[in-house]
Amino acid sequence: MTTLWGLPDFDAHEEVHFVTDRASGLRAIIAMHSTHLGPAAGGCRFWHYSDDGDALTDALRLSRGMSYKNAMAGLPLGGGKGVILAGADKAKTPEMLAAFGRAVDGLGGRYVTAEDVGISVSDMIEVSRQTDHVAGLPVEHGDVGGDPGPHTSLGVFLGIKAAVKRALGKDSLDGLHLAIQGAGSVATGVAMHALGEGARLSIADVNTDRVAKLAEQTGAAIVDPAEIMTLEADVLSPNALGAILNEQSIAALRVPIVAGGANNQLARPEDGVRLMERGILYAPDYVINAGGIINVSTEYLKDGDASVVRQRIEGIPGRLEQIWAESAASGRDPAAVADAMAQKLIGRR
DSSP: OOOGGGSTTTTTOSEEEEEEETTTTEEEEEEEEEOSSSSEEOOEEEEOOSSHHHHHHHHHHHHHHHHHHHHHTTOSOEEEEEEEEOOTTOOOOHHHHHHHHHHHHTTTTSEEBOBOTTOOHHHHHHHHTTOSOBOOOOOOTTSSOSOSHHHHHHHHHHHHHHHHHHHHOOSOOTTOEEEEEOOSHHHHHHHHHHHHTTOEEEEEOSOHHHHHHHHHHHOOEEOOTTTGGGOBOSEEEEOSOSOOBOHHHHHHOBOSEEOOSOSOOBSSTHHHHHHHHTTOEEOOHHHHTTHHHHHHHHHHHTOOOHHHHHHHHTTHHHHHHHHHHHHHHHOOOHHHHHHHHHHHHTTOO
8 A cells, every 4th residue: 555655746745734624624635845944835726636646646746846946936935735625516615714724723834825726815815814824815005915826927927038038049029929828817917928028829728718808808819728739839838737748748849948837847757858858948837937936925924025026036037047057068957957956955955
């Protein structure tokens, strides 16, 4: 029988909590990968999984990704993640969120939560009624906080520009074709930023209403979700769920750059090598998508204002350049280079 410690994605997690609240129907996992640099910080995801094992794998991979993300962003935070297992009806109640908040509070500040897929600012308000260890709360104009999505999308956009500069030698996205996977908060922000520079957009999302709305806003072409990753374009920007880059999908790519905000884009570590062998420049996801946690960190730690958040997000392209330069010099793929840097920062090497 495989134990938790024997799971491929366990990776020496410090704590993994399985939470049940029968009164509200809450079933959740809180995974804390590392507190080496500070409290384990990472959002809460609300998602329906066909198998409980998939939920655990997701929590473990996302938690480890947050350790790496926070370390590479230079934040005094460790990495963790919350996953609420939604039922087939995807019903979400204030009582369920309150129970999750009590579970977070019971960890005594070792885990700090915020928004992730399926969780809104209003949901975080419900959680915050039970614990102070929460960020992403509504703010007055000019204050730090609120939805992390726009901050994530800004960082992704700046990272795309850096990738375009390195791979294509262009200072602007004007006239370039971006294939955007997803039409949620982050994808929308990326699309709007790219449109502002004159990019041509193609977008895909399983939510037909959402993708239609984004297409109307941007003039983008709507592409079938099954075809977006085989589209010929200058940049593929994955901004939906993870594990979309594998042996088969990488072989079918028709882009020189992959740069997007989705977490855990590589299905397996060797997929980073496959991208490099195909001559495709990859922006490691937890480096390019750090804008949201930078905003969350600044809100929670109260160590800066909106201008500081912007300045910290503008450091993302420089970190990507450092990774790409090391990759070129060492012959290792960018994902492996980034992992090694992050592991050293959290004391795992």
